[in-house]
Amino acid sequence: MNYIKLDKTRCKACYLCVDVCPKKLIIKGSQPNSLGHFPVEFKDPDNKCIGCAMCAMRCPDIAITEVVKN
Amino acid sequence: MIKTTEKSVFKLPKSLKAGMKFPFCAGCDHGVAIRLVAEVLDEMNLREKTIAVASIGCSVMLYDYLDTDCVEAPHGRALAAATGVKRTNKDKFVLTYQGDGDFASIGLAESLHAALRGEKVSAICINNTTYGMTGGQAGPTTIMGQITKTSPNGRNEEYYGYPIKIAEQVALCDGTAYSARCSLDSIANIKKTKEAIRKTFEVQLQGLGFGFVEILSTCPTNWHLTPQESHERVRNELFQVYPLGVYKEV
Amino acid sequence: MTKTLTTGNHAIAQAAINAGCDGYFGYPITPQSEIGEFMSKKMQELERAYVCAESEIAAINMVLGACSTGAKAMTSSSSCAVALMQESLSYIAADELPVVLVSVMRAGPGLGYIYPSQGDYNQATIGGGNGDYKIIVLAPSTVQECIDLTYKSFYLAQKYRNPTILLADGLLAQMMEPVEFNEYPYPEISIEDWALTGAKNRDSRAIYSLGPQEDRLVERVETLFNKYKQIEENEVEFEEYQTDNADLIVTCFGSIARNVKSAINQCREKGLKVGMLRPITLYPFPTKKYQELAKTTKKFLTIEMNMGQMVRDVRLAVNGQVPVEFFGKSVGQWLSVEDIAAEIERLNS
Known part of the structure; x- marks a missing residue:
């Protein structure tokens, strides 16, 4: 199973990662963080993540702190 | 159950300070550029011998992010300070991280003369076509027609003259070993930018001369565009004025 | 010791070399150009750093960079060109860097003329840079003192990590007198605990003047002024x-x-x-x-x-x-x- 680690306290809700995920596994969240932004959420119930790390490469704030591939 | 081997394909670079957070606006490309610099420092094992030179503008607090030694230069003078560092410490790795206003407006003399002298340093210039930190005024790279706080009717020839093409100018200097223009608008271009940064570092280590990369970046706040629209602007408007590519490689 | 007949400019340059100056960065201006000329030859012979800077602004910032690594570095200039360096001198004072600046006064205001003058007392002691800071200023009156006070400039700059100006004038710079080049008489000051030498086996270090938080800026300036008090108590000559x-x-x-x-x-x-x-x-x-x-x-x-x-x-x-x-x-x-x-x-x- 591939997955990403998300630090929601770092997310500024630019949503650039939402667009680059080829499997559309990152969505705009509905719960605000301490910055007042609505950070993204990673939803992968069907284990579709391919561990490409494009979301982490795109994120300007290193809110995606780790990408793990098996 | 079969135990699989987990492998990290992305991690916080060691050359960034643990726990640091970028203070940039949402969607600003500065964070990506600094992370790429840190990744290349890690991969080339340069952190411990690096002395970075910070500049003035949104780029200023480099020392809060990079876990390397760092000195701040007055506005525009990063490459003069870098020259002083390198000439008295030839065994150290010296890099500057500057904006286009710092590098190509107030610091144009220092920047081009460092290139002309062939200083063995690496310079990274973030070009976002505006003065970001002061609130989005017209800068040396503001393109024709661009509306900013100080070009309310758009940049025109009569009042502002023309923008500077930095990578091309640096490439004209005999002391330059590498000069390229990259962009952070897409994953493919982020990867190319990382390779250009690596090349910029390599020419210093090989003693070939001045290494330079200009990185087209966004300023969503002052462009009054979303982060997504900002990258579209880079592709649709800036690529025509500032074509990507390697302008010099010795 | 045998005496040598030399000019103030050459005396200063040779003394800087004797003091262990690692880097000279300069731009010509009369009446101190001979310092840079002398350095261009000697520093290359000794394989030390020498740069013909593109301007005085670049020169002082090269010194800033060099000194941030603990190197002994200097520039020399005169009046209207020292004026160009004022912004950096403020940064250097805030950064607490051991910069040595030889300021050989010519007449002003404006371009003035190359005659001797003492019109830059205010420029040296009060300065034109922004904010609260002080620069140590030493004023020689003989060519021998040009040597002795050049030594002292390097020493005090290192001892207090403070910019230090040797304030001479065109008369001293150009006249010849018999002098003795004694050895650099001061102890070397360790740079271990502050200089940028690469973050190996220690935490990374940063030298900067930006104070984003009010408290930190207040504290920084108060620390500077405690140091100035020490200088005032110990170094009057x-x-x-x-x-x-x-x-x-x-x-x-x-x-x-x-x-x-x-x-x-x-x-x-x-x-x-x-x-x-x-x-x-x-x-x-x-x-x-x-x-x-x-x-x-x-x-x-x-x-x-x-x-x-x-x-x-x-x-x-x-x-x-x-x-x-x-x-x-x-x-x-x-x-x-x-x-x-x-x-x-x-x-x-």
């Missing part, structure tokens, strides 16, 4: 000449002191009770010495090759206890022994 029982004390700095001394000798022969106090450190200023002498003398006469700059510091020090007169000329007008003696006699009559 001056020359006293025939001040015992003097009714009139002539006070001056730099090259003009040579003529003042001769004038005092002439006046003493005529029975006038006159002496001289010459600050060698313009910052820290010998305020306490003035206050002490103000108790016994009747009057001070400040003589400068300008329209009256140091006289303000003398008046602040004397604080109204006795009158402080001024005699001076600007734009490179040399004050002869006769001019000075006549002024002393006029004030005594």
Whole structure:
């Protein structure tokens, strides 16, 4: 199973990662963080993540702190 | 159950300070550029011998992010300070991280003369076509027609003259070993930018001369565009004025 | 030790090399260009850093960069070009870097002329940079002192991690005198705990002046001023000449002191009770010495090759206890022994 680690306290809700995920596994969240932004959420119930790390490469704030591939 | 081997394909670079957070606006490309610099420092094992030179503008607090030694230069003078560092410490790795206003407006003399002298340093210039930190005024790279706080009717020839093409100018200097223009608008271009940064570092280590990369970046706040629209602007408007590519490689 | 006949400019340059200067960065301007010329040859021979900078602004910032790594580095310049360096001097003071700047005064304002002048007392001691900061300023009056005070400039810059200016003028820079090049007499100061040497086996270090948080900026400036207090307590240097029982004390700095001394000798022969106090450190200023002498003398006469700059510091020090007169000329007008003696006699009559 591939997955990403998300630090929601770092997310500024630019949503650039939402667009680059080829499997559309990152969505705009509905719960605000301490910055007042609505950070993204990673939803992968069907284990579709391919561990490409494009979301982490795109994120300007290193809110995606780790990408793990098996 | 079969135990699989987990492998990290992305991690916080060691050359960034643990726990640091970028203070940039949402969607600003500065964070990506600094992370790429840190990744290349890690991969080339340069952190411990690096002395970075910070500049003035949104780029200023480099020392809060990079876990390397760092000195701040007055506005525009990063490459003069870098020259002083390198000439008295030839065994150290010296890099500057500057904006286009710092590098190509107030610091144009220092920047081009460092290139002309062939200083063995690496310079990274973030070009976002505006003065970001002061609130989005017209800068040396503001393109024709661009509306900013100080070009309310758009940049025109009569009042502002023309923008500077930095990578091309640096490439004209005999002391330059590498000069390229990259962009952070897409994953493919982020990867190319990382390779250009690596090349910029390599020419210093090989003693070939001045290494330079200009990185087209966004300023969503002052462009009054979303982060997504900002990258579209880079592709649709800036690529025509500032074509990507390697302008010099010795 | 054998004596060598040399100019002030060459004396300063050779002394800087003897002091272990690792890097010279400069841009030519009369009357100090010979320092850069001398350095271009010697530094390359010694394989030390030398750069023909593209401007004085670049030169001082190269020194900033070099000094941030703990290197001993310097630049030299003059008047209107030292003006260009003021922004960086403020950064350097805030960064606490051991920068040495040799400032060889020419006449001003503006481009002025290359005649000797002392018109940059204010520029050196008060400065044109922004914010609260102080620069150590040493003023030689002989070519021998150009050597001794160049040594001291490097020492004090390192000891206090503070920019230090050697304030000479075109007369001293261009004249030849027999001098002794003694060895650099001061201990080397460790740079281990602050210099940028690469973050190996220690935490990374940063040298910067931006203070985003108010408290931190206040604390930083207070730390600086505690250091300045130490400098003021420990480093005051001056020359006293025939001040015992003097009714009139002539006070001056730099090259003009040579003529003042001769004038005092002439006046003493005529029975006038006159002496001289010459600050060698313009910052820290010998305020306490003035206050002490103000108790016994009747009057001070400040003589400068300008329209009256140091006289303000003398008046602040004397604080109204006795009158402080001024005699001076600007734009490179040399004050002869006769001019000075006549002024002393006029004030005594």
